[in-house]
Amino acid sequence: MPTTSELKARIEARLNEGLRGQWYPVAKSVEVTGATPYGTELLSQKIVLWRDADGAACCVEDFCPHRGAPLSYGEVHDGNIACRYHGVMVDGTGTVQRVPAMPDCAIEGRKALRDFPVREVGDAVFVYVPSAERPEPPELPLPPELSDPGWTGFLCTSTWQCNYRYALDNLADPMHGCYLHAESFTLAFGSKQDLLELDRREDGFRVSRVGQIGENFDWTDFTLAEGGMYCFLDIPYPPAAGPGGHMRILGYVSPMGPRRCRVFFWRMRKVEGWARESWRFLYRMRLEPRHWAVLEQDRVMLEGMPDDARRREMLYQHDIGVAHLRRALNRAARAQIEAEDAGHGKGVAAE
Ligand code: FES
Ligand SMILES: [Fe+2]
Incomplete structure (x- = not known):
């Protein structure tokens, strides 16, 4: 029976790796093709994606059943992936379809x-990692920005060399906007002192500045839905940034490895007709590089932090969103581990 401290260590390990039982975006749709396999990592597991003969995205472990070569080094033929090493072909269910070097080979037909x-939405490919x-x-939980055609936008993704929790903490922390991004096009406004408040709801929470709304990055709204987590925030735009009101950023963070994550940010506006086209044009021509510059400021800061920063950190009032999010993740990790143990007939003993 695990002791309380063993359980704590397992919860921490699970959190560091990433929660299971979630849909995560892992690639842009255009990165997954019917010609060249796309290898990546999710929750410290190597995976490979490609498209089958019908164009549907598939995802299996990035491991050749023959001797373990990365399938992502191979090629796609007729919707199956062919290993570069000795040509073994695997389909989207992870079943060996053919061993071209050996007629009637016994591993053919083996799962x-x-x-x-896999699901595709908003130009991204999402993968589900099961839990106990x-x-x-x-269902893949979908925010209205991805399901309501009134919204339009652009997906921007980046791989950051830091644990995914740093990227989530950063999103739950509106006060960094007026410091870290103080020199930026859209975030240079507003006061540099404030208090924060938290609004909890059944499936998430919003962390907001008390004294300032609508001037800077002033709040973030998190949805912790069954099967997926995302957040959004609004960036007030100066009139020079075109029609459609505030720009909304919809964010997902996918854990890759202990020191790597991929962030997915859709930059969106709810705008229709000619104004939609004009905003999209303006975004591509002028706004996108500016947003990249802001995102790079986040990346550089988070990558510069030590892996164990939380062991020495001294949180203050502005970290209520960070603390609340961490508690929610902690509860979810604990529930997962307890469900796994219950499945194996183990209980948790008091120390
Ligand atoms: S390792 Fe892939 S075919 Fe041999
Ligand atoms: Fe930021």
Whole structure:
């Protein structure tokens, strides 16, 4: 039976790796093709994506059933992936389809690899990682910005060399906007002192500045839905940035490895007709490089922090969003581990 401190260590390890039982975006749709496999990592597991003969995205472990070569080094033929090493072909369910070097080979027809459920939405490919509590994928939770055609936008993604929790903490921390991004096009306004407040709701929370709304990056709204987590925030725009009101940023963070994550940010406006086209044009021509510059400021800061910063940090009032988010993740990790133990007939003992 695990002791309380063993349980704590396992919760911390699970949190560091990333929660299971979630849909995560792992690639832009254009990165996943029917010609060249796309290798990446999710929750410290190497995975490979490609498109089958119908154009549907598939995802399996990035491991050749023959001797373990990365399938992502191979090629796609007729919707199957062919390993570069000796040509073994695997389909989207992780079953060996053909061993071209050996007629009637016994491994043909064997389901050899884990496959992962895949969905595509908003120009991104999402993959589901099962948990003991949710072995089957729930619906992919979709924010209105990705399901309502009134919204339009651009997906921008980046791989950051830091644990995903730093990227989430950063999003739950509106007070960094007026310091870290003080020199930017859109975030240079507003006061540099404030208090923060938290509004909790059933499926998430909003952390907001008390004294300032609508001037800078003043709040973030997190949804911790069953099967996925995302957040959004609004960036007030000066009139020079075109029609459509505030720009909304919808954000997801996908854990890759202990020191790597990929952020997915959709920059969006709810704007229609000619104004939509004019904003999209303006965004491509003028706004995108400015947003990249802001995002790079976040990346550089987070990558510069030590892996164990939380062991020495001294939180203050402005970190209520960070603390609340960490507690929610902690509870979810604990529930996952307890469900796994219950499945194996283990209980948790008091120390
Ligand atoms: S390792 Fe892939 S075919 Fe041999
Ligand atoms: Fe930032």
